[in-house]
Amino acid sequence: MNALNSxxxxxxxxxxxxxxxxxxxxxxxxxxxxxLPGIGPAxxxxxxxxVTYGLEPTGAFIMFAGIYYGAMFGGSTTSILLxxxxxxxxxxxxxxGNPMAKSGRGAQALAAAAIGHFAGGMxxxxxxxxxxxxxxxxxxxxxxxxxxxxxxxxFIAVTSVLGSSRIRGLASxxxxxxxxxxxxxxxxxxxxxTFGSLQLADGVDVVIVAVGLFAIGEALWVAAHLxxxxxxxxxxxxxxxxxxxxxxxxxxxxxxxxxxxxxGAIPAGGAEIPTFLSYVTEKRLSKHKDEWGKGAxxxxxxxxxxxSASAAxxxxxxxxxxLPTTAVAAVMLAAFQQYGIQPGPLLFERExxxxxxxxxxxxxGMVLLLALNLPLAPVWAKLLRxxxxxxxxxxxxxxxxxxxxxxxxxxxxxxLLIIGLIGFGMRRYGLPVLPAIIGVILGPxxxxxxxxxxxxxxxSVTGLVNTxxxxxxxxxxxxxLAWPLVRKVLPRKAART
Amino acid sequence: MTTPTTADRTPDGTPPPATGxxxxxxxxxxxxVCVLLLALGVLVLTDALTMDVDITQRGPVGPKTVPLVVGTGLLxxxxxxxxxxxxxxRGQAETGEDIDLSEPADWRTVLLLTGVFLGAAVLxxxxxxxxxxxxxxxxxxxxxGSRRFDRDPLxxxxxxxxxxxxxxxxxxxPLPGGPLMGVL
Numbered sequence: 001m002n003a004l005n006s007x008x009x010x011x012x013x014x015x016x017x018x019x020x021x022x023x024x025x026x027x028x029x030x031x032x033x034x035x036l037p038g039i040g041p042a043x044x045x046x047x048x049x050x051v052t053y054g055l056e057p058t059g060a061f062i063m064f065a066g067i068y069y070g071a072m073f074g075g076s077t078t079s080i081l082l083x084x085x086x087x088x089x090x091x092x093x094x095x096x097g098n099p100m101a102k103s104g105r106g107a108q109a110l111a112a113a114a115i116g117h118f119a120g121g122m123x124x125x126x127x128x129x130x131x132x133x134x135x136x137x138x139x140x141x142x143x144x145x146x147x148x149x150x151x152x153x154x155f156i157a158v159t160s161v162l163g164s165s166r167i168r169g170l171a172s173x174x175x176x177x178x179x180x181x182x183x184x185x186x187x188x189x190x191x192x193x194t195f196g197s198l199q200l201a202d203g204v205d206v207v208i209v210a211v212g213l214f215a216i217g218e219a220l221w222v223a224a225h226l227x228x229x230x231x232x233x234x235x236x237x238x239x240x241x242x243x244x245x246x247x248x249x250x251x252x253x254x255x256x257x258x259x260x261x262x263x264g265a266i267p268a269g270g271a272e273i274p275t276f277l278s279y280v281t282e283k284r285l286s287k288h289k290d291e292w293g294k295g296a297x298x299x300x301x302x303x304x305x306x307x308s309a310s311a312a313x314x315x316x317x318x319x320x321x322x323l324p325t326t327a328v329a330a331v332m333l334a335a336f337q338q339y340g341i342q343p344g345p346l347l348f349e350r351e352x353x354x355x356x357x358x359x360x361x362x363x364x365g366m367v368l369l370l371a372l373n374l375p376l377a378p379v380w381a382k383l384l385r386x387x388x389x390x391x392x393x394x395x396x397x398x399x400x401x402x403x404x405x406x407x408x409x410x411x412x413x414x415x416l417l418i419i420g421l422i423g424f425g426m427r428r429y430g431l432p433v434l435p436a437i438i439g440v441i442l443g444p445x446x447x448x449x450x451x452x453x454x455x456x457x458x459x460s461v462t463g464l465v466n467t468x469x470x471x472x473x474x475x476x477x478x479x480x481l482a483w484p485l486v487r488k489v490l491p492r493k494a495a496r497t
Numbered sequence: 498m499t500t501p502t503t504a505d506r507t508p509d510g511t512p513p514p515a516t517g518x519x520x521x522x523x524x525x526x527x528x529x530v531c532v533l534l535l536a537l538g539v540l541v542l543t544d545a546l547t548m549d550v551d552i553t554q555r556g557p558v559g560p561k562t563v564p565l566v567v568g569t570g571l572l573x574x575x576x577x578x579x580x581x582x583x584x585x586x587r588g589q590a591e592t593g594e595d596i597d598l599s600e601p602a603d604w605r606t607v608l609l610l611t612g613v614f615l616g617a618a619v620l621x622x623x624x625x626x627x628x629x630x631x632x633x634x635x636x637x638x639x640x641x642g643s644r645r646f647d648r649d650p651l652x653x654x655x656x657x658x659x660x661x662x663x664x665x666x667x668x669x670x671p672l673p674g675g676p677l678m679g680v681l
Contacts, residue, residue, distance in 0.1 A: 054664075174570050192544065192564060225598055391595075425530065430590060
């Protein structure tokens with residue numbers, strides 16, 4: 001495949017002044033929103049969805065790419081300067097980054113994070129360019145049973161790999177699947193769970209579910225437990241790195257992507273596991289073991305690079321299979337569906353301008369991020385002082401804008417609030433949010449593939465396992481399901497990660 | 498079969514001894530989640546079973562199948578979660594930058610916010626977005642404890658107007674202007 005030529009065409013798309021502007025706005029908005037305490041990348045992308053409603057798809061996705069990377073970078077700034085990350089992928093950044101900031105090396109920690117993001121994102125995106133067309137080519141031949149198998153795998157992985165309790169993950173998934181059922185049945189037009197309401201016949205818009213679960217749910221949950229005194233951020237100057245620091249960190253930057261990228265591509269929760277693995281690896285390889293826990297710069301550089309590369313890995317599955325592996329990817333998939341574009345193996349053939357423009361703009365966005373974030377870090381740090389009532393009032397406000405802009409219907413705001421209250425309850429009782437959103441998005445697609453596969457086989461269940469690919473996928477599913485049992489039976493000698 | 502198990506163990510069923518009943522309920526409030534899951538499961542199953550499906554539908558799997566699976570799944574999960582809770586399992590409440598779990602939940606704020614949000618939803622059409630949005634922002638900030646009567650309404654008005662202008666005029670996302678925009 002001439003991926004390189006396509007990529008050059010992509011740069012042609014991404015470097016037009018207007019698209020460059022969208023990329024820059026996306027990066028700035030993404031970082032600004034991501035830095036705000038309490039807002040993770042998924043909420044940032046969900047809240048910023050309506051900004052792109054009026055744009056044509058290419059511009060919108062170029063902006064999204066900027067928002068995604070910007071929000072991830074913003075999140076690590078928060079955890080380094082505040083040390084109470086709400087978002088799991090940023091936890092690791094706080095472990096070494098915050099002690100560094102406390103001992104007056106905040107500027108170096110931010111620089112290590114920024115360059116780590118840049119390095120990880122670059123390597124990850126290069127891997128994306130190299131792999132995505134091949135994966136798409138391979139995936140063109142896979143049929144309904146294979147798709148169904150992949151989606152079952154996604155459901156199982158997202159409920160059993162993440163979180164401490166499988167049963168709670170499963171409960172969350174089923175809530176999502178139920179919301180996904182609402183509306184007209186895609187194949188027969190039968191009304192399901194609409195209770196005769198015309199508005200519900202169109203189904204519940206995925207954007208409203210995402211904004212409700214991530215933004216409203218979070219804002220209400222924080223409101224119920226708002227800290228009386230907001231934590232004080234540590235003031236910081238312009239990020240920079242001395243020669244000695246660069247010498248210590250460049251290997252960590254280089255290693256991170258190879259840990260992060262594969263984990264991003266599989267449905268295993270995105271950046272959470274690889275950042276931790278990278279942390280452990282760096283700690284083991286470090287020559288400065290005494291500094292760990294007190295602010296070892298490798299502990300910021302490696303995980304941040306891994307996190308950024310995992311975002312690129314996420315895009316491989318999202319673009320080539322239409323399979324969202326993280327909450328952010330799920331929201332982006334919802335955005336694709338808004339434009340009537342279905343990510344999948346055919347996307348590269350049908351929308352080459354869009355896909356390659358998007359990929360090229362990832363490179364552009366990363367350069368912009370590095371160029372903007374190093375000088376702007378002190379400004380971002382000021383955002384951490386925003387009075388909390390304004391912050392959470394603002395989240396509710398923009399969530400309302402987003403939901404209303406979807407269709408201009410007041411009923412959407414009511415549905416948004418109800419889903420927000422569900423999100424509130426889920427946070428209270430430890431039901432993870434990600435399985436629910438994956439259920440809403442993949443549920444209807446999985447049902448369609450299931451029914452298609454069974455139509456082809458005329459109702460015989462063997463129609464679901466008649467390809468080698470689907471058999472392999474189901475084997476992985478069984479392995480995942482059986483894993484806790486296996487671990488109980490085996491003697492406890494396996495090292496716990 | 499799973500249904501009665503859950504129902505027996507929910508707080509609404511056979512009441513535990515009167516002494517310490519309230520604290521038992523508070524400790525086991527997660528059972529409420531089981532009740533909701535159970536109710537949702539029953540709802541999905543009822544909806545699926547009362548569906549009159551056209552006989553001419555193509556394929557062996559009709560529109561009922563998946564709802565039946567999901568509904569049954571909800572019942573099973575409700576039962577399993579109830580067992581887990583009664584055995585002492587607890588869901589971990591989510592933590593975050595601005596969250597202080599050491600204090601009990603502040604229900605007043607949550608109720609106020611819900612009310613403000615609903616109010617804004619009702620007002621958005623008669624009053625237009627700029628006014629309803631400003632009321633939402635100010636009301637939410639007030640509910641969250643901000644009492645700067647000189648500054649809060651001003652910030653709310655600016656945020657709402659700027660958002661309206663950016664979305665409606667710059668980004669091409671139409672929002673209702675209401676009587677205020679008619680005057681300006």
